[in-house]
Amino acid sequence: MIALLEDGALETLLNQVGGDTSLRHRFLRDFVALWPSRAERLAESLARPDLEEAHVVLLSIRSTSTMVGAVVLEATAALVHTALARNDVPGCLRHLPRLIEVGEATCAELAVLATTAEDAERTQKAWPEQQAQQQAHHGQQSHDGDHAVPPRRWEFPAQRAQH
Numbered sequence: 001m002i003a004l005l006e007d008g009a010l011e012t013l014l015n016q017v018g019g020d021t022s023l024r025h026r027f028l029r030d031f032v033a034l035w036p037s038r039a040e041r042l043a044e045s046l047a048r049p050d051l052e053e054a055h056v057v058l059l060s061i062r063s064t065s066t067m068v069g070a071v072v073l074e075a076t077a078a079l080v081h082t083a084l085a086r087n088d089v090p091g092c093l094r095h096l097p098r099l100i101e102v103g104e105a106t107c108a109e110l111a112v113l114a115t116t117a118e119d120a121e122r123t124q125k126a127w128p129e130q131q132a133q134q135q136a137h138h139g140q141q142s143h144d145g146d147h148a149v150p151p152r153r154w155e156f157p158a159q160r161a162q163h
Contacts, residue, residue: 004106009069010117016067021121028114031064032107039100042080046096049089058084061103073099073106
């Protein structure tokens, strides 16, 4: 299977948005959410044909694909764009099904990566709070335990209370 995303794509995108993880997550979610309308706009513009509109849509697909590290999608969009530059609408239409297929697969992969990254970020942010709660709980147990006499090994706590 061909890797649809370049290694380190999420880190690269994070650097591009100035280290703002929430902005990165939003960009990824928007990329995935906008894919169907971009693909539809491209198909419609090629069917009319409206080459200027197709050019604008392809630029959008290519630039955002580059930002998220979607190398195969960008390369496939480049094929369509090259055919468009030659005014070869039939050539564009031949590449369109592959572009849509790659776009959908890329979006599926990005959605998984985005969810995984968001989960990891939530876990990382929650970790110091969880540690503090565990330390506070442990401290309370130790404090309470200073006054209690542990039961003998052969006694159950209920039996000890009866004596």
